[in-house]
Amino acid sequence: MRKFLGELLIEMEAATQNEVNAALKRQMDGDKRPIGEILVEGGTVSPEHIARGLAEQFDMRYIDLESIDIPPKVWALIPEAMVKEKKICPVQLTGKLLTVVMTNPLDLELVDTLRFTTSFQIEVALSSERQILASLERNYGLSDNKIEAMLGEMTTDIEVRSQDTSEEEDDALIVKFVQQIIQNADNNRASDIHIEPMQDHLRIRYRIDGVCFTMDPAPKRLQGPVIQRLKIMADIPIEEKRKPGDGRIKVKLKDKRIDLRVSTLPSVWGESVVMRILDSANLKHSLEDMGFDPGDFKLYNGMIHRPNGIMLVTGPTGSGKTTTLYATLNSLNTVDRKIMTAEDPVEYNLPGINQCQVHHKIGLTFPRILRSMLRQAPNVILVGEIRDSETAQIAIQASLTGHLVFSTLHTNDAPSSITRLIDMGVQPFLVATSIQAVLAQRLVRANCPKCLEPFTPDPTHLAAIGLDPHKYANHEFKHGKGCDNCKGSGYRGRRAIFELMVMNKQIRDLAFNRATASEVKKAALANGMASLAMDGARKALQGITTPEEVMRMAKQDEA
Numbered sequence: 001m002r003k004f005l006g007e008l009l010i011e012m013e014a015a016t017q018n019e020v021n022a023a024l025k026r027q028m029d030g031d032k033r034p035i036g037e038i039l040v041e042g043g044t045v046s047p048e049h050i051a052r053g054l055a056e057q058f059d060m061r062y063i064d065l066e067s068i069d070i071p072p073k074v075w076a077l078i079p080e081a082m083v084k085e086k087k088i089c090p091v092q093l094t095g096k097l098l099t100v101v102m103t104n105p106l107d108l109e110l111v112d113t114l115r116f117t118t119s120f121q122i123e124v125a126l127s128s129e130r131q132i133l134a135s136l137e138r139n140y141g142l143s144d145n146k147i148e149a150m151l152g153e154m155t156t157d158i159e160v161r162s163q164d165t166s167e168e169e170d171d172a173l174i175v176k177f178v179q180q181i182i183q184n185a186d187n188n189r190a191s192d193i194h195i196e197p198m199q200d201h202l203r204i205r206y207r208i209d210g211v212c213f214t215m216d217p218a219p220k221r222l223q224g225p226v227i228q229r230l231k232i233m234a235d236i237p238i239e240e241k242r243k244p245g246d247g248r249i250k251v252k253l254k255d256k257r258i259d260l261r262v263s264t265l266p267s268v269w270g271e272s273v274v275m276r277i278l279d280s281a282n283l284k285h286s287l288e289d290m291g292f293d294p295g296d297f298k299l300y301n302g303m304i305h306r307p308n309g310i311m312l313v314t315g316p317t318g319s320g321k322t323t324t325l326y327a328t329l330n331s332l333n334t335v336d337r338k339i340m341t342a343e344d345p346v347e348y349n350l351p352g353i354n355q356c357q358v359h360h361k362i363g364l365t366f367p368r369i370l371r372s373m374l375r376q377a378p379n380v381i382l383v384g385e386i387r388d389s390e391t392a393q394i395a396i397q398a399s400l401t402g403h404l405v406f407s408t409l410h411t412n413d414a415p416s417s418i419t420r421l422i423d424m425g426v427q428p429f430l431v432a433t434s435i436q437a438v439l440a441q442r443l444v445r446a447n448c449p450k451c452l453e454p455f456t457p458d459p460t461h462l463a464a465i466g467l468d469p470h471k472y473a474n475h476e477f478k479h480g481k482g483c484d485n486c487k488g489s490g491y492r493g494r495r496a497i498f499e500l501m502v503m504n505k506q507i508r509d510l511a512f513n514r515a516t517a518s519e520v521k522k523a524a525l526a527n528g529m530a531s532l533a534m535d536g537a538r539k540a541l542q543g544i545t546t547p548e549e550v551m552r553m554a555k556q557d558e559a
Contacts (some may be wrong), residue, residue: 005035012056014049015039015260047128051103054126058105061125061298063091065101065135071488075139077118090248091125099123101132138184140216174225177191177218178233179251180261181226182275184215186253186486191277191318193260195230197223197270199508209445209494210318227264227271234262242266249275259344278347283347287327291495291544293535300439300500304328310399312386320496321408322347325382328406329353332380341382342369346374358384366391374398383407391423396426396434413532414438414501415520418511432503432511440499442532442553444545445491448480452543455479461547466556478543482538495544497536497554501529 006020023038030039038051048064049520055062077098077275078090088110089101098120098316102110105126114122119284181204186412190206197203201217203481218226231238234247249260259278264271304311311328313321326348329339333352341350344358344366354367354376366383367390373381385408386392411417417438421431454476459469480490501524510520525531530538536550 002057005050008053008056008528009039009049011046012049012053015045016051019045026505041178047130049126051126056104058126060105061099061123063101064125065089065091065098065127065131068451069484069487070135071482071484072139073482073488077120078114079117080115080140080505082113084136084140087129087136089127090134093120097121097123099125100161101125103127103129103132130280138187141241160346171315174222176230177222178226178229183253184250185275185277186258186279188213189493193273193275193277195273195275197227197267197272199269202226202400202442207318209489209491210443211445223270227273227427229288230262230273230275231264234260235512236264241271246345259347261347267379278453280348281349283323283326287331290327292498292532293538296498296500296530298431299502300437303437303502304332304404306404306436308399308402308404310395310407310434311436312407312409312414312417314409314414314438314440315414315415315442316410318443320494321439321441324439324441324496325406325408329380329382334524337380337381338376338378339380340373340376340378342366342373343382343384346423354378367394368397371444374401374403378403380404381406385409386421386424392421392424392426396430399434400430400532403414408512411440413517413521414440414499414519414529415524418507418520421516422511422514426514428514432508435511436505437503438501438523440501440532441496443494443537444497444539444553445489446493446495446545447478447543448483448486448490448492448493450485451480451483452478453481456546461551464551465540465547466531466532467537467540467547472541474539476543477540477547479546491545491549495539496534497539497550499530499532499535 006015006024009015010017019039019042020035023035023042023505027035036045036054038046040047040050041479052062068091071152074093077093078088078100085090087103090098092099097117100114100122102124103126105124111122111124121350131169183191183208188208190208192207194207194212196205200215201220202223204215205212205215205216228238229244230249231247233249236245236247243266245264247262249262251260252260261276263274287297287301309372312326315321319431328343329350331340333350338354340354340356342356342358346355346357349355350405358366358369366387368380368384370391371394376424381398381403383391383395383405386395392534395405397406409417409420411420413539418431418435422428455478457477462469462472480486480492482488482490486492504527506523507520510523532554533550536545536554537547539545540547540550
C-alpha cells in the first residue's frame with residue numbers, strides 16, 4: 001500500500017507533523033489543491049522535496065536536473081513545442097527506452113502520446129517544475145512568460161527613452177535578460193555573441209569553437225531595449241543609430257569577471273551587435289601550450305630571440321593571432337628587456353609590458369604611437385596590425401634600427417604577406433631585408449577526449465589535405481562520437497595549425513624581384529616549410545582533430 005505524501009515528507013524530515021496537519025486542514029476547509037502545492041506555498045517545503053516524495057510514493061526515479069547536461073540529440077527526440085507545452089525534459093536514451101522527466105506521475109495520457117510520437121518506450125522520472133523550466137531555459141533560451149516576468153510593465157515608449165533614464169529603471173526592465181544572454185554564452189564556452197535584428201524577431205547566436213549556433217530567438221519588441229542596454233553598458237552613444245560603434249563591457253559572472261569587446265553596425269532591420277568575449281582565464285601564456293610541431297617550435301623560438309627584424313603573424317579574424325603574440329611576448333618578458341605594444345584595442349593586460357591603445361578620435365594612431373615608442377628605447381615592439389603603408393614603413397624602419405618588431409597581417413597564408421606589403425607601397429628591398437619570418441595560423445576544432453573512438457575518414461577528405469588515401473588506408477584515425485561533454489558535436493575546444501616561413505636568400509631574392517605569392521610559396525615549401533594543410537594533416541594523424549575539420553579550415557591548394 002502506498003504511503004501518503006505527507007507521511008513521506010515527515011520521514012524525509014522535509015516537513016513536520018504540524019505542518020502536514022495544517023495543510024490537511026486547509027484541504028478539509030475547501031482548498032482543492034494537492035497537499036504538495038499547499039506546503040510549497042507556505043514556504044515550509046521546497047518543490048524539490050515534493051518531487052522526491054512523489055518519486056518515492058510512486059516508485060519512480062527522481063532526477064536532479066541541475067546536476068546533469070542533456071545532449072542536444074536527446075532534446076531533439078521530442079518536438080520543441082510539446083516539450084515546452086507539457087513542461088517535460090527528455091534526459092536519456094538507452095536502447096529503445098527514453099527517460100522523460102515530468103512533474104505529474106499520473107499523466108498516463110501524456111506517456112501514451114510520447115510513446116506514439118517518439119516510437120520509444122517511455123520511462124517516467126520526476127523532478128520539480130522549477131528545475132524543468134530552468135532546464136528548458138538553458139536549452140531553448142528564455143520563454144515568453146519568463147521574459148514578460150523580467151520586463152514587467154514594458155510599454156512601447158521604452159524604445160525611445162533617452163540616456164537620462166535612470167539605471168534602476170533600466171535594470172528593472174531589461175538587465176536580467178541581457179545578463180542571461182551573456183551568462184549562457186559563458187556557460188557554453190562561446191567566443192562571440194551575435195545579436196542580429198531580423199524582420200520579425202531578434203536572432204541570438206553564439207560562436208562556439210569557431211562555429212555559429214542559433215539560440216531561441218527573442219521577440220522583435222525586445223530589439224530596441226536589448227540593443228540600447230548593450231550600448232549603454234559599452235559606453236556607445238545610444239542616440240546615434242546610423243553609424244558603427246565600438247565599446248567595451250566589463251561583466252561579473254558568478255565568481256569571475258570577463259570583458260566583452262562590443263561592435264555595433266547599422267543593418268536593414270536595425271543595429272547588429274557583436275560581442276567578443278575576452279576571458280583572461282582562457283589565455284595561454286606559454287608557447288609550449290600553443291600546439292607547435294616540435295620542429296616548427298624550435299625554429300620559431302629561435303627566430304623570436306633575434307635582436308632585430310620583423311616577425312609577422314597572419315590569418316583571418318578569430319584565428320588566434322593575438323593569443324600567439326601574447327604568448328610570444330610573455331616568453332620574452334624578462335627584467336632586462338623593455339617591451340611596448342600599440343594595440344587597437346588592448347584585449348588583455350599583460351603584467352610587466354607597456355601597452356598603449358589606439359584612439360583615432362584624438363589622433364592617437366598606430367604611426368603616431370610608433371614614432372613616440374622609438375623615443376622610449378624599447379627592445380621589443382608589438383604593432384597590433386599593419387593596416388597601411390605608413391604603419392608598415394615605420395615598423396620596418398624600427399626593425400632596421402635595432403628593434404625586434406611583431407605585428408599581424410590579414411592574409412590567407414605566410415607567402416602572401418610578402419606580396420601584401422609590396423602592394424601596400426613598401427619598397428621590395430625593405431621587405432626583403434627586414435622580414436625575418438612569417439607565421440600563418442588557423443584554429444581547428446579538437447576531438448572531444450571523453451568520446452574519442454577510431455573511425456575511417458572519407459578518402460576525399462584525406463586527399464584534400466594532402467594525404468594519400470591508399471597509403472593511410474590502414475591508419476587509425478580518431479573522432480569524437482558525441483557525448484554530454486561536447487554537447488553531441490564530437491569536438492571540444494580548438495587547436496592551432498601553423499605555417500612557418502623563415503626567410504632565406506632565395507625567398508629574399510624573390511621578394512626583391514617582386515615575385516608572385518605562388519612563386520614564394522613554392523620556394524618556401526622546397527626549403528622545408530610545412531603548409532597549414534600539412535600541419536593539420538599531422539594533427540589529424542595524431543588523433544588531435546579530424547581530416548574533415550582540417551579540410552574545412554585549410555584545404556590543400558591545387559598545384
